[in-house]
Amino acid sequence: MLPNSCGWDIINCMDDREVGKYWDENARAWTDLSRLGYDICRDQFNTPGFVAMLPEVKGLEGLDIGCGEGSNTRIFASLGASMIALDISPTFIGAAKAMEQEKPLGIKYVLGSALDLPFEDSSFDFCVATMSFMDIPGPEKALVEAFRVLKPGGFLQFSITHPCFDTPVRFWVFDEDGNKKALAVGGYFDELGGDILEWIFAVTPQELKDKYPKFKTPCFRKTLGSWINMIVDTGFIVERLGEPRPTEEVCEKYPSLADARLVSLFLHIRARKPG
Template structure:
């Protein structure tokens, strides 16, 4: 399976994904993953940035609101259409473009920084994508991205709960068995019962070990600068109880690396 085939799956999921995420059902993104990402993001005021795999543009808009000049790309036509419609209604001077992260249509040394929110793990040609990101960055420019944590996003994973329904452990297995396009079906866990009849998202999975990820980053020409594993506070979990399991293990890994 290549990036174009994966893009077709995302295009089929894009409309439902956009509707549900904008309705507030992507709780892990809105109240854990994205806030933690921006906590470690360097100052981007006045910088020229590229958002890779932007989806419907939620995080892209947050980048623009930080004062950056953003170009955003996604392989899904539906996602880009949704993002452009929002840009028309609420202009932030974001330039959206349908293209693959594996074939960036930009010259070398174009951008001061790049971001990728939970997108690089969904592209089979990871090495090529990271090399392309490095190519279009200026010298000393940085790439910051988030992925599902390789140590805990394994082919086998089971949430173990006590009698009160609280997670006390996550059972993982087959860590060294890389999935390469296996189709995963799932949905947002916070949907009301009236929406449980919605079709599940069907997404190809590509898993790699932590060492494979780090070595691919280095081989692409980056120097790793910071790692972060977000964990919600007790106050956040009190407000959003479904996030309690992400206090037990790290669901996400944030990496910032810089072009040498």
């Protein structure tokens, strides 16, 4: 175990470069499948909820940390923010740049790590990170880096899988009619340090599941208390939490999303660097 600058213990066996290699292997399939519309959690309620919680960003300079193929970065840019976006995967950055060339929004994409941001102190009005901080070994360092590059008074808003419901042990409890009624969770206090999850977007058609390999994603889960304490120990003021869920209309169109109306799959956190 290595103590880091925040006094937290880094228990992970993998560093950010090794994790980045996994993501680069995932990037082609992830880009193709998400652009075909199969990341329905992101598109149907996670990103809409994130955007609804976002303060006005028009005219502000923003950094998207762990931008992937850039879908969410393009949304932030379309809200009027001037965006720089960073990812550790060259394949993701290449795909994002190609889309920027095709449909320019003035976004600058940079290859780099959230643990060592290649930007000066106090460079940005805001930072965003959608579904990337739980994929990073030592997220406490990513928080310190986001804090450093934010201007005083700037904010960081990020989303992660919900620490209370995305647990190592989880299974559904059914009612007498066979409908899902509750989620049983366990292993909550097990803070994973790089366990590899294998999965693919659930609604991907079988012919594409046969064509693409499953994603292999290293997982670095922490408890809710650890996340909040890391944010506070970094010097941020926690400002707002969000727990997005799909509307009933969305669930009628995408029945597999109904689970997300029973428990919260994602957690959104906004925190501010004191002015």
